[in-house]
Amino acid sequence: MNSPHKPYVHGRSDREAERLNYQASKLAGLLHHDTRYPPGSRVLEAACGVGAQTILLAKNSPLAEFISIDISPDSLVKAKLRVSHEGITNVTFRQADVYHLPFRPETFDHIFVCFLLEHLPDPIRSLKNMKEILRPGGTITVIEGDQLQREMGGNALIGRELWHLMTDAGFTKVAVSPRIVYADESRPEYVEGVKNIFIAMVEGVRERAIARGLLDNETWEKGIRDLHRTTEQDGTFCYTFFKAVGNKES
Numbered sequence: 001m002n003s004p005h006k007p008y009v010h011g012r013s014d015r016e017a018e019r020l021n022y023q024a025s026k027l028a029g030l031l032h033h034d035t036r037y038p039p040g041s042r043v044l045e046a047a048c049g050v051g052a053q054t055i056l057l058a059k060n061s062p063l064a065e066f067i068s069i070d071i072s073p074d075s076l077v078k079a080k081l082r083v084s085h086e087g088i089t090n091v092t093f094r095q096a097d098v099y100h101l102p103f104r105p106e107t108f109d110h111i112f113v114c115f116l117l118e119h120l121p122d123p124i125r126s127l128k129n130m131k132e133i134l135r136p137g138g139t140i141t142v143i144e145g146d147q148l149q150r151e152m153g154g155n156a157l158i159g160r161e162l163w164h165l166m167t168d169a170g171f172t173k174v175a176v177s178p179r180i181v182y183a184d185e186s187r188p189e190y191v192e193g194v195k196n197i198f199i200a201m202v203e204g205v206r207e208r209a210i211a212r213g214l215l216d217n218e219t220w221e222k223g224i225r226d227l228h229r230t231t232e233q234d235g236t237f238c239y240t241f242f243k244a245v246g247n248k249e250s
């Protein structure tokens, strides 16, 4: 079982909080443009972290009511501050574990999950738990990337497995759309994003990766140099996020 004290691959430093906020704002169009919830609907945001996606969700659907949960009390404190700083009033925060959700069956009209399943040892169990508290006819939206955390108990290729995970968890009409970030010299704002989102993310797990013996220092340094090369004049960078929407049958 996950606990607030379980190490989380990216850590919970202020720098990582900043990276998550930057990532959410830069990728807002790519990941959020097609997510809107109707007035009056009750939406669970599972694993809101420091509130980076919460702000976008709440602003895009100002008349929906969001309950945003996370297992980490520290992240929730940051998320609350951020949301109140933005003057957002349609979000309530609560500490909760997706493996033990403290809600009655069929409480929510919709559920939104971003960058959570990739960290969980048992993503299908968490999806089934979320299905319990979703009303029939409601939707679940899940956004994940492919990442590096198999060693920490997560799934490094989870993005491309979303369709199967969600279908196996019992959701119907699951539709997955790949969202591609592509950068070369002609798109300088994307090149900046590659540095501040993707390279910063990998650099942020350096100590942990080396301490766990995933690779040696020299291999690590070469990998980081190669990543930086993708942002140079003769480089290109390509990364795919996956966004899935599924339904709970009425």
Ligand SMILES: C[S@@+](CC[C@H](N)C(=O)[O-])C[C@H]1O[C@@H](n2cnc3c(N)ncnc32)[C@H](O)[C@@H]1O
Pocket (backbone or CB within 6 Å): 002, 008, 010, 020, 024, 046, 047, 048, 049, 050, 051, 052, 053, 069, 070, 071, 072, 075, 096, 097, 098, 099, 113, 114, 115, 116, 119
């Ligand atoms: C990469 S962050 C994503 C945060 C946010 N969704 C975003 O996109 O910025 C993953 C979050 O999952 C939370 N988390 C990990 N295991 C959890 C669990 N079992 N229940 C609830 N939250 C969990 C972590 O505390 C962390 O805040």
